[in-house]
Amino acid sequence: xxxxxxxxxxxxxxxxxxxxxxxxxxxxxxxxxxxxxxxxxxxxxxxxxxxxxxxxxxxxxxxxxxxxx
Amino acid sequence: xxxxxxxxxxxxxxxxxxxxxxxxxxxxxxxxxxxxxxxxxxxxxxxxxxxxxxxxxxxxxxxxxxxxx
Amino acid sequence: xxxxxxxxxxxxxxxxxxxxxxxxxxxxxxxxxxxxxxxxxxxxxxxxxxxxxxxxxxxxxxxxxxxxx
Amino acid sequence: xxxxxxxxxxxxxxxxxxxxxxxxxxxxxxxxxxxxxxxxxxxxxxxxxxxxxxxxxxxxxxxxxxxxx
Amino acid sequence: xxxxxxxxxxxxxxxxxxxxxxxxxxxxxxxxxxxxxxxxxxxxxxxxxxxxxxxxxxxxxxxxxxxxx
Amino acid sequence: xxxxxxxxxxxxxxxxxxxxxxxxxxxxxxxxxxxxxxxxxxxxxxxxxxxxxxxxxxxxxxxxxxxxx
Numbered sequence: 051x052x053x054x055x056x057x058x059x060x061x062x063x064x065x066x067x068x069x070x071x072x073x074x075x076x077x078x079x080x081x082x083x084x085x086x087x088x089x090x091x092x093x094x095x096x097x098x099x100x101x102x103x104x105x106x107x108x109x110x111x112x113x114x115x116x117x118x119x
Numbered sequence: 120x121x122x123x124x125x126x127x128x129x130x131x132x133x134x135x136x137x138x139x140x141x142x143x144x145x146x147x148x149x150x151x152x153x154x155x156x157x158x159x160x161x162x163x164x165x166x167x168x169x170x171x172x173x174x175x176x177x178x179x180x181x182x183x184x185x186x187x188x
Numbered sequence: 189x190x191x192x193x194x195x196x197x198x199x200x201x202x203x204x205x206x207x208x209x210x211x212x213x214x215x216x217x218x219x220x221x222x223x224x225x226x227x228x229x230x231x232x233x234x235x236x237x238x239x240x241x242x243x244x245x246x247x248x249x250x251x252x253x254x255x256x257x
Numbered sequence: 258x259x260x261x262x263x264x265x266x267x268x269x270x271x272x273x274x275x276x277x278x279x280x281x282x283x284x285x286x287x288x289x290x291x292x293x294x295x296x297x298x299x300x301x302x303x304x305x306x307x308x309x310x311x312x313x314x315x316x317x318x319x320x321x322x323x324x325x326x
Numbered sequence: 327x328x329x330x331x332x333x334x335x336x337x338x339x340x341x342x343x344x345x346x347x348x349x350x351x352x353x354x355x356x357x358x359x360x361x362x363x364x365x366x367x368x369x370x371x372x373x374x375x376x377x378x379x380x381x382x383x384x385x386x387x388x389x390x391x392x393x394x395x
Numbered sequence: 396x397x398x399x400x401x402x403x404x405x406x407x408x409x410x411x412x413x414x415x416x417x418x419x420x421x422x423x424x425x426x427x428x429x430x431x432x433x434x435x436x437x438x439x440x441x442x443x444x445x446x447x448x449x450x451x452x453x454x455x456x457x458x459x460x461x462x463x464x
Binding site for chain 5 (some may be wrong): 398400403433453
């Protein structure tokens with residue numbers, strides 16, 4: 051499957067916090083570099099996401115902002 | 120300045136493509152790992168973004184999806 | 189590949205408009221019902237998206253709002 | 258009222274799950290085809306959204322990605 | 327029409343810049359306070375948006391981040 | 396720090412509602428004009444956001460839609 055989202059960043063799930071509707075998933079994409087995703091609780095359950103999983107953090111390019119000192 | 124966006128990923132600007140309204144900025148966040156951002160042309164000019172700049176790719180957690188094989 | 193995005197709506201590409209950075213893709217998801225996507229020009233070219241293609245319109249649940257009369 | 262969001266897809270509310278801050282709303286947009294929205298609990302209550310309601314799922318074009326096999 | 331988007335901020339259109347796919351619209355929401363929107367060129371034309379128009383800048387709550395010194 | 400987000404709107408925190416994963420923050424940006432943000436509970440705690448704080452509501456231009464009567 052090809053996806054238009056330009057950012058597919060491989061990593062390992064470090065932490066999963068489940069809420070009533072949403073869930074927070076922390077993904078280590080490089081030693082000491084984490085990405086945090088908020089997806090629905092349903093998605094976490096449907097995809098069986100758990101600590102240690104190899105996943106991709108996926109982000110549409112229009113959702114990526116830039117900060118510069 | 121503290122920012123609520125949970126994802127601030129340091130990298131180096133590799134490429135800048137300017138359109139009439141938007142611009143695409145490619146940021147290398149690790150050897151061979153790139154993030155692509157689409158921000159407005161105005162922001163690229165206002166921030167003086169150019170190849171070689173040290174920047175952070177910034178993403179709100181609710182914009183990060185997960186893909187899993 | 190499993191995706192956390194909750195909305196994967198099958199349809200057929202009706203129209204593609206290419207800009208300098210972005211591109212607009214119109215997808216018919218049911219007779220007379222269209223979805224419009226703006227993705228990067230690069231993605232359209234990389235994925236070879238053209239009129240007549242069978243695709244899925246993909247939307248994260250947090251990007252879906254509701255209107256009610 | 259005219260809206261810039263390009264995607265206004267009519268459907269019927271099938272399910273509402275309320276959390277502490279957010280709520281998940283499942284909308285049937287065609288037989289067997291559902292869209293899932295996550296909006297705030299406040300919006301669900303303010304709009305009186307309940308199962309059986311006729312609503313539109315509203316999505317900005319820049320939030321729509323494309324997947325293609 | 328009731329909208330789930332929690333942010334509807336009235337203002338006056340100050341500037342419109344049209345690209346091939348997108349358009350940038352600057353809206354003055356208070357003396358000297360502007361909001362910038364990027365919507366599709368099609369939406370600007372469909373809605374007949376022009377300088378001087380009274381409009382609302384509409385933002386989903388999950389798209390609003392917070393910065394604090 | 397320079398940010399590509401085009402919308403940085405100063406205001407005062409009026410209300411904070413904490414969920415299991417997310418939190419809702421109401422910001423008064425002008426007398427009687429509020430913006431509502433949904434960010435993660437973690438961000439509210441990390442930034443020490445509380446009623447009375449001076450903050451900026453930050454929004455990427457591509458997340459701003461337009462409504463016009």
